[in-house]
Amino acid sequence: MSATLFTPLTLRGITFKNRIAVSPMCEYSSEDGFANDWHLVHLGSRAVGGAGLIISEAAAVSPEGRITPDDLGIWKAEHVPFLQRITAFIESQGSVAGIQLAHAGRKASHASPWKGGAEVPPAAGGWQTVAPSAVPFTTGETAPLALDAAGIGKVIADFRAAAVRSLEAGFKVIELHAAHGYLLHEFMSPLSNQRTDEYGGSFENRIRLLLEVTAATREVWPAEYPLLVRISATDWTEGGWTVEDSVALAAVLKTRGVDLIDCSTGGNVPAAQIPVGPGYQVPFAERVKKETGMPTGAVGLITTAQEAETIVSQGQADMVLLARELLRDPYFPLHAAHELGVDVQWPDQYLRAKPRLRQ
Ligand SMILES: Cc1cc2nc3c(=O)[nH]c(=O)nc-3n(C[C@H](O)[C@H](O)[C@H](O)COP(=O)(O)O)c2cc1C
Incomplete structure (x- = not known):
């Protein structure tokens, strides 16, 4: 049998096996941004499990x-060697290694979830957060500093430098994190962006930082490697970012060297009412794809x-x-292949456990 889920997908010069x-x-398991054995085993297991x-x-x-002091980072050359080990292992399993590049903006400087998740003050190892405007995510929390022109320039330069390091580390896909109420999303949404300069107000102004980060990343990211952008396709809140905005943004990004939009939602305001349920964000991916061809x-x-099969086979x-x-x-991908009646390669070491296909 065949299943669309297990057909390859090619973006630029990179083919994903499924x-x-x-x-x-986030694993919240780093010290000073460094990847370690946890990341190797965590990401490596999922490569063994067959994800494309x-x-x-x-x-x-x-x-x-960083969201927390325990976040993974890629802000210095010393971070690269361990990441190289991870990407090499992922590739050895026939998977493609991607990295999500992020800036947490006003949601930075918090404790990891299992350490309580509260704001971490500078005296306890936290730091002053930055954002488009001096509006905290949650009432009562320390206000972020509104970025000035130099601060915005540094953000763009940081993304560019991180992209260079990602390449050195052996990643073949970059995903820019412009979702979940982190810095790039904060600029995009009127709920968090109250600026009156060229980065605030109109849709064109609010997406400016994302476009500048995209351009800086594309400049150093090889033409044969895909660039993905994760967005929150809606803020689920009156007066916020809408699916119509997402469609308009995708149409612009399509002309700026972006190859796929990863459609998540929410995260920019604590009070959003989100109708969570199976596949609840799929209609956003479908609409962006159908209306822009992205x-x-x-x-x-x-x-x-x-x-999963229905989503990709119906072209959503x-x-x-x-x-x-x-x-x-x-091992979900290996199990899914079996369930859908598709014969996929198992790691040699695990072959004796491979179930026979039902005919
Ligand atoms: C433990 C955990 C950590 C997450 N960290 C990130 C992250 O670093 N970046 C991101 O864009 N989304 C993050 N997310 C959101 C997921 O990528 C995903 O969008 C969300 O969990 C919904 O998918 P699911 O229902 O398959 O879990 C995280 C989710 C979980 C459960």
């Missing part, structure tokens, strides 16, 4: 761009082989990204 990607997932694309967790482009990735509560998205299901089962 349409299943590991969605970026493995996107590392949000890697901070600067120390102040390839898309669908993410969010996709947990079964059949759901070109790729599915799975997060929590792949934490529960790193």
Whole structure:
């Protein structure tokens, strides 16, 4: 039998063996931004499990761009060697290694979830956060500093330098994190951007930073390697970023060297009402794809082989990204192939455990 989920997808010069990607997932397991054995085993297991694309967790482009002091980072040359080890292993399993480049903006300087998640003050190892405007994410938290022109220039330069290091580290895909209420999304949404300069107000002004970061990244990222952008396709809040904005943005990004839009939602305001359910974000990926012709990735509560297959076979998205299901089962792609009746390669070491296909 054949299943669209297990047909290859090519973006630029890179071919993914199937349409299943590991969605970026913060592990909060780094010291000073360094990857370590945890990241090798975590990402490596999912390569053994057969995902076509493995996107590392949000890697901070600067120390102040970390969500927590425990975040992965790629702001200095010393971060590169261990990442090289990870990308080499991922490739050895026939998967493609991607990295999500991120700046947490006003949501930075918090404790990791299992350390309580609260704001970390500078005296306790935290730092002053930055954002488009001096508006905190949660009432009562320290206000971020509104970035000035030099600060914006540094953000762009940090993304560019991180892209250069990503290449040195052996990644073949970059995903820019412009979702979930982090810095780039904060600029895009009127709910967090109250600027009156050329980075605030109109849609064109609010997407300016993302376009500048995209251009700086594309400038140093090889033409044969794909560039993805993750967006929150809606703020789910009156007066916020809308799906219409997402469609308009995707049409622009299509002309700026971006190859796929990864359509998540929400995260920019705590009070948003989100109708969470199986595949609840898929319609956004579908709409962006249908209205712009831009390839898309669908993410969010996709947990079964059949759901994933339906999304890609019906052309709602070109790729599915799975997060929590792949934490529960790193071998989900191998299991999904079996369930869909597709014969895929298992690692030699595991061949004796490969189930026979039902005919
Ligand atoms: C432990 C964990 C860490 C996450 N970290 C990130 C991240 O670094 N970057 C990101 O864009 N999304 C992150 N997310 C969101 C996921 O990538 C994904 O969009 C979300 O969990 C919905 O997919 P799922 O229903 O398959 O889990 C994280 C989710 C989880 C569960």
